[in-house]
Amino acid sequence: MKQLPYEYYVDIVTKRYFHAVDNFDLRTVLDCFHPGASLREMTSNSLHDGIANIEKMFVGLFGAHSRLWHGNFVHTVDVPGQAVCSQFSVEVTSRATGKEIRLENCNRFYLQDGKFMRVFVYMSGENLLK
Amino acid sequence: MQYQCTLNREQLVELAIRRYFASVDRKDLEAVLDCFHDNAMLTVQTAFATHVGHAGLRRMFKDFFGAFKTIVHRDFTCTVDAKNGRIAACFVAELLDHGGQTTLLENTNFWRIRGDRFQEVYVYMSGANPLV
Numbered sequence: 001m002k003q004l005p006y007e008y009y010v011d012i013v014t015k016r017y018f019h020a021v022d023n024f025d026l027r028t029v030l031d032c033f034h035p036g037a038s039l040r041e042m043t044s045n046s047l048h049d050g051i052a053n054i055e056k057m058f059v060g061l062f063g064a065h066s067r068l069w070h071g072n073f074v075h076t077v078d079v080p081g082q083a084v085c086s087q088f089s090v091e092v093t094s095r096a097t098g099k100e101i102r103l104e105n106c107n108r109f110y111l112q113d114g115k116f117m118r119v120f121v122y123m124s125g126e127n128l129l130k
Numbered sequence: 131m132q133y134q135c136t137l138n139r140e141q142l143v144e145l146a147i148r149r150y151f152a153s154v155d156r157k158d159l160e161a162v163l164d165c166f167h168d169n170a171m172l173t174v175q176t177a178f179a180t181h182v183g184h185a186g187l188r189r190m191f192k193d194f195f196g197a198f199k200t201i202v203h204r205d206f207t208c209t210v211d212a213k214n215g216r217i218a219a220c221f222v223a224e225l226l227d228h229g230g231q232t233t234l235l236e237n238t239n240f241w242r243i244r245g246d247r248f249q250e251v252y253v254y255m256s257g258a259n260p261l262v
Binding site for chain 1 (some may be wrong): 208
């Protein structure tokens, strides 16, 4: 496959993946992943293996929160390595309590054929990706 | 902040892994500090702990080196953005304390390089923060 340009990695993380997460757009979120992808939350060592388990996790995340915002991105993009590591801020509002919490997280995305194959998440607070 | 970096891809890996982490594992404090600018900042983002400047970093690393009998960082996977002077790496930190207890962490570091040294370092840890 032809090497993807630098901006592809920034765009899939910000304009596709996190834009879709912040707009509760499950279909577009899942379209960023390979069917055999895995997402691992490192600070609680939670593994979501395969697209069905990733979908289940996002249904839970969307159900538990009335607002999700990801911003203040700084990306480290490795074009030959097909990887992007992103640092960012997160604000989420709980549907149950109305309380907003703020996190400073990072994700490591490893891609194959332009989609996420392995994603690793570090959170500065309690794990929300249950 | 976007810094001007003078290092290429191989030199970024050399600085972060073969100079910085090799010096940490040898407990060579002066060699570790030589990787940082005088006004550099290291933040353990998962614990909201920040260490500023050579004085702050010296104090933190001195305590860290004293708290563990051996410190080993291994199994690095680097993500290198040479155009922007940034490198990230995930790795295993194996820390053996003086009581014989081993702590294993799977961490990720982000380095932003100004010139040929670290200006900002961010650490994300899979467990409790030993860089206190």
